[in-house]
Amino acid sequence: MCGIAGLFLKNESLEPELGGLLAGMLGTLCDRGPDSAGFAVYGATQKGRVKLTLRVPADADVAAVEQALSDATGGKASVTVRNSHLLVALPEDSEQAVRKLLASRFPEVDVVSFGRRIEMYKDMGRPDRVAERFGLASMSGSHAIGHTRMATESAVTTSGAHPFTTGPDQCLVHNGSLSNHNLMRRRLIREGIRFETENDTEVAAGYLAWRMQSGDSLGEALEGALSDIDGFYTFVVGTEHGFGVLRDPIACKPAVMAETDDYVAFGSEFRALADLPGIEKARVWEPEPAKVYFWERPHDGR
Amino acid sequence: MTVVDLSSTSVRELNQALHDLDPQTGEKRWRVLNPRGLHAIAVGLNVPIEIEIDGHVGYYCAGMNKLATVRINGNAATGVGENMMSGEIRVAGDASQCAGATGRGGLLVIDGNASARCGISMKGIDIVVKGSVGHMSAFMGQAGTLVVLGDAGEGFGDSLFEARLYVRGTVHGLGADCIEKPMKDEHKAELRAKLDAAGIGGEVDVSEFRRYGSARQLYHFNVDNVY
Numbered sequence: 001m002c003g004i005a006g007l008f009l010k011n012e013s014l015e016p017e018l019g020g021l022l023a024g025m026l027g028t029l030c031d032r033g034p035d036s037a038g039f040a041v042y043g044a045t046q047k048g049r050v051k052l053t054l055r056v057p058a059d060a061d062v063a064a065v066e067q068a069l070s071d072a073t074g075g076k077a078s079v080t081v082r083n084s085h086l087l088v089a090l091p092e093d094s095e096q097a098v099r100k101l102l103a104s105r106f107p108e109v110d111v112v113s114f115g116r117r118i119e120m121y122k123d124m125g126r127p128d129r130v131a132e133r134f135g136l137a138s139m140s141g142s143h144a145i146g147h148t149r150m151a152t153e154s155a156v157t158t159s160g161a162h163p164f165t166t167g168p169d170q171c172l173v174h175n176g177s178l179s180n181h182n183l184m185r186r187r188l189i190r191e192g193i194r195f196e197t198e199n200d201t202e203v204a205a206g207y208l209a210w211r212m213q214s215g216d217s218l219g220e221a222l223e224g225a226l227s228d229i230d231g232f233y234t235f236v237v238g239t240e241h242g243f244g245v246l247r248d249p250i251a252c253k254p255a256v257m258a259e260t261d262d263y264v265a266f267g268s269e270f271r272a273l274a275d276l277p278g279i280e281k282a283r284v285w286e287p288e289p290a291k292v293y294f295w296e297r298p299h300d301g302r
Numbered sequence: 303m304t305v306v307d308l309s310s311t312s313v314r315e316l317n318q319a320l321h322d323l324d325p326q327t328g329e330k331r332w333r334v335l336n337p338r339g340l341h342a343i344a345v346g347l348n349v350p351i352e353i354e355i356d357g358h359v360g361y362y363c364a365g366m367n368k369l370a371t372v373r374i375n376g377n378a379a380t381g382v383g384e385n386m387m388s389g390e391i392r393v394a395g396d397a398s399q400c401a402g403a404t405g406r407g408g409l410l411v412i413d414g415n416a417s418a419r420c421g422i423s424m425k426g427i428d429i430v431v432k433g434s435v436g437h438m439s440a441f442m443g444q445a446g447t448l449v450v451l452g453d454a455g456e457g458f459g460d461s462l463f464e465a466r467l468y469v470r471g472t473v474h475g476l477g478a479d480c481i482e483k484p485m486k487d488e489h490k491a492e493l494r495a496k497l498d499a500a501g502i503g504g505e506v507d508v509s510e511f512r513r514y515g516s517a518r519q520l521y522h523f524n525v526d527n528v529y
Contacts, residue, residue, distance in 0.1 A: 251418050251436070254380065254398070270339030270358045270379060284358060284377055286398055286417050289437065 002175040003029030003127075003148040004255075006236045006266035007276075008243050008295050012142075014262055014277075019139030025265075025272040026136075026146045027128040032268055033148030036161035037130040038122025040171040040238050043141040045116045050095050053112040053120045054086040054102070055158065062086070065106055072101050083133045084158075085112065085121050110159070110196075115169030117141070117240050122161040142297060145238045147173040153181070153200040160197055164205035167212055169240035174201040175268060176253045178231035204229055208237065222246045222292045236266055242296025251289035258282040264295045304329050309336040313343055323349045337363075339379065344372055347389070364391045367408060383410045386427060399436065402429045405446065411500045418455065421448045424465050430500040440467055441477065449496050451506065459514050463521055467514040468493050470506075479520035485513045 005025035009015060019041060026037060043051075056062055062081065069077040073094045080087040090098060095114070102109050113120035121134040127148040131137065136146075147162035154160050163171035178184075181200035184207060189195065193206040207229060211221035218239055225235070225246065234253040235246045245266055247255055258265045258273045260282045267273045270284065287293055306316050316334065323329060325348075332353040337343055341360035344353055347370035355363070358376035367386040374382070377395035384403040393401075396414035403419065405427025412420075415433035424443040434452030441457070443465025453471035460477020466489070467480075476482075490508045497503040 249437075251399070256379075256398075269360060270377070271360060272339075274338035274358075280357075285396065289418065 001032045001150040003032030003268040003272065004173050004175050004234065004236050004266060005029060005146045005148075005268075005272050006144070006173075006238075006243055006245075008143040008264045009262065010264070010297075011262035015142060016140045018141045018144055019135075020137045021276060022144045022146050023128075023131045023137040024275050025267060026131050026148060028272045028274070029146075029148045029268060030127045033150040034126055035151055035156045036122065036124040036149045036158065037127035037147060038120065038149075038161045038163055038173075039131070039134075039136060039144060039146035040113065040118055040120040040163045041136070041139045041141045041144040042117045042169070042238065042240065043119055043139065046089055048092055049089050050092050050114060050116055051119060052088045052090070052095070052098070052114045053118075054088060055084060055110040055112050055122075056086055057108050058084065060106070060108055065102075065109060068101055068105060069098060072098050082121060082135060084123060085134065087119055113165045113171065115240060118165075118169045118171065118238070120163060120165065120171060122163070123158055124156060124161065142241075143238065143243055145171060145173055145236055145243060147175075153177050154198045157197070160199045162201060163238070164199075164202050166205040166209040166237070169238075170209070170212075170218075171238045172201065172205040172208060173236050174204060175234045176232035176248070178204060178229060178233065180230040184229065200231070204233070204235065218244060219292055219294060226290055234268075239296065241299045242294060244292060244294040245287050246292050247287055247289050249290040255287050256284065257287055257293075258284045303331040303333055305333045305335065307335040308338065308340060308343070313340050316343070317345060320344060320347055320349070320351075320353075323351065325349050327351065337376070341379075344370070347372070350389075358395070367391060377414070378412075383408075383427075386410065396433070397431075401431075402427050405429070407446075409499055415452065421446070421465070424448065428496050428499065430496055430502075432500075432502070434471065437474075438477065440465055443467070447492065447496055449493065449500075449511075459516070461520055462514075462516040464516060466492070468496075468511045469514065470511045473512075473514070476514065479517045480514055481517045483513045483515045485509075485511065489513050 077090040123130045162173040178200040181203040208221045233248045237244045334355040337357045337359045339360045345365040348368045350369040352371045354373045360379045362381040364372040365384045367389045369389045371390045374393045378397045381400045383391040386405045386408045388408040390409045393412045397412045397416040399418040401416045401420045402410040404423045406425045410429045412431045416435045418436035420435040420439040422441045424446045426445045430449045437455035438457045440459045444463040447466045450469045454473045456475035457477040459480030493508045
């Protein structure tokens with residue numbers, strides 16, 4: 001089954017409420033996906049700095065990781081601990097050094113997301129409790145995507161929880177099941193894309209990442225997915241400036257959208273949207289099958 | 303009028319109250335507030351009452367309906383009026399997939415669009431959609447009528463039995479064994495009756511519609527197909 005919630009704010013004054021609104025949406029979708037959850041929040045940028053979200057196993061030495069990050073950046077890394085995840089902001093030019101350091105000294109630490117704005121958190125358990133654990137309700141930003149998982153294609157693990165990263169400031173969540181993911185995974189591995197799980201959605205994320213690395217825009221990559229990825233899916237993708245929606249041509253998996261002057265919202269069901277401000281006056285519609293939808297804020301072209 | 307607010311009453315309590323009604327009940331008019339996309343609102347009714355739901359409803363609203371008239375002042379999610387037997391359901395907004403699925407009788411009117419698989423496996427229901435319907439609508443439809451004032455998506459009427467389909471706009475592709483058929487006077491009369499029942503007979507010209515039905519090649523046993 002699975003549930004998806006997405007919220008893209010057009011009105012900047014709502015930004016402090018973003019996390020609270022998404023937490024409410026995810027809470028409603030608990031019954032569509034009770035085994036694990038995750039979310040990506042696009043928060044404020046810091047000039048010249050990038051953000052990494054790291055997932056640290058329970059038995060890891062967080063203090064040692066923090067110290068190593070500080071050493072590698074000349075004391076310029078800032079670390080926020082959120083439950084099992086660390087949000088690290090560091091100077092752009094130190095990202096590669098930090099990644100090398102993590103890979104060599106702390107291979108048990110996963111880089112969950114990276115980019116100028118994205119932060120991503122995921123864990124097993126009921127989605128409302130996962131959101132609470134990471135303090136989602138207090139997070140602010142311009143847009144956010146969340147997922148509640150009912151596992152079908154692979155095991156219930158934190159790595160199998162959505163979203164999946166597809167590149168800098170990019171993420172993907174998925175409701176459905178893909179049927180050609182093993183074949184596609186083998187092809188993408190030959191193209192140099194790395195995978196960490198047996199999960200089908202990770203393959204879709206890897207596919208989009210590969211297409212975009214090869215020069216496609218997100219829209220072109222999603223169009224490509226329509227012919228190359230087989231199975232049932234409703235995808236919601238996040239980028240630095242906005243979010244997109246794609247349903248497979250058969251469109252078995254549900255999707256509802258709502259738009260007001262203040263926001264564009266996505267929910268697997270209208271129930272997830274029912275508490276949004278001004279929803280009674282929103283335009284509510286079902287996105288069409290096999291059609292790429294995309295919203296983004298005006299930006300400087302980066 | 304009996305008013306039920308679903309922000310303070312559960313769907314189960316509402317449905318139980320409706321199921322407990324005596325067929326001769328004097329409580330003929332009901333109003334449901336704050337449906338908020340909840341599932342299975344007003345399913346399994348079996349009494350001649352009128353019920354109005356103020357807002358968007360979730361899955362299977364008014365499913366299995368008998369006798370009742372249900373008006374939804376909003377959008378309906380998957381399977382509105384599925385397997386309805388009689389009575390009437392009106393959706394003021396759009397309907398999601400599988401509207402009127404397997405319906406055996408009664409009238410389902412959708413003021414907006416219906417998405418995929420509208421009237422799938424219909425068995426006698428009359429469906430009138432004032433907007434367009436999505437792909438695979440009337441799939442394996444056995445009896446009843448589907449009237450579409452807008453367009454129909456791909457695979458229209460796939461594997462059709464004897465349901466009758468009328469479309470005013472463009473059909474974006476017929477499914478297997480579905481063909482266009484001549485629009486004779488009897489069909490115009492049937493279409494007019496359905497439009498009248500939906501309350502739009504005066505506004506719509508039946509001569510603008512095309513009729514589609516089964517070529518009857520697929521569902522007859524053909525010894526040449528044995529293998």
